Amino acid sequence: xxxxxxxxxxxxxxxxxxxxxxxxxxxxxxxxxxxxxxxxxxxxxxxxxxxxxxxxxxxxxxxxxxxxxxxxxxxxxxxxxxxxxxxxxxxxxxxxxxxxxxxxxxxxxxxxxxxxxxxxxxxxxxxxxxxxxxxxxxxxxxxxxxxxxxxxxxxxxxxxx
Numbered sequence: 001x002x003x004x005x006x007x008x009x010x011x012x013x014x015x016x017x018x019x020x021x022x023x024x025x026x027x028x029x030x031x032x033x034x035x036x037x038x039x040x041x042x043x044x045x046x047x048x049x050x051x052x053x054x055x056x057x058x059x060x061x062x063x064x065x066x067x068x069x070x071x072x073x074x075x076x077x078x079x080x081x082x083x084x085x086x087x088x089x090x091x092x093x094x095x096x097x098x099x100x101x102x103x104x105x106x107x108x109x110x111x112x113x114x115x116x117x118x119x120x121x122x123x124x125x126x127x128x129x130x131x132x133x134x135x136x137x138x139x140x141x142x143x144x145x146x147x148x149x150x151x152x153x154x155x156x157x158x159x160x161x
Contacts, residue, residue: 073160075140077117078104078131087121104131115140115155119148128153136161 030036079085085100092113098105109115119126130144139159146153 071136071160072108072110073134073137073158075107075109075115075133075137075158076104076131077107077115077155078129080127080129080145082126085119085122085126088126089118091116091118109158111158111160113158115158117146117148117153117155119153120150122148123150125149128155130155 026039030039077090079088079100082100083103088100089096090098090100090105090107092107092109092115094114094116097107107115117128126148128146128148130140130142133140133142137158138161140156146155
């Protein structure tokens, strides 16, 4: 009976050591952004990174209480490699706003609106781009590209100058 317990103990120790080594290796691999996208389900569910430089972030003036609410802005989103993707939906504040029946969709947005693109109906990567925007729009930037792989893409919260 003692031999049996010794064998079980050695097997458990080996399994624990192998699991710890595998954990360290996988965590090391997860530091690479491109590999992490394919290894982590939650990473695919996340939105796009902002990557704004500190000087690009608009700030409220000192007399913010006296500033009037900014007017509407417009934003044109386009599909890069397709003429139309009718099942791809543009959501503004969680509500369906438009679909890509053509290669471009023009949106009228208010400050603080949250814009997302739902590409869950397509099982291949789709690239979307900010084709044009009104001059009073601080974010998103012109030419910014978003990639969706059967997921929701967070364009971001609208910032008006």
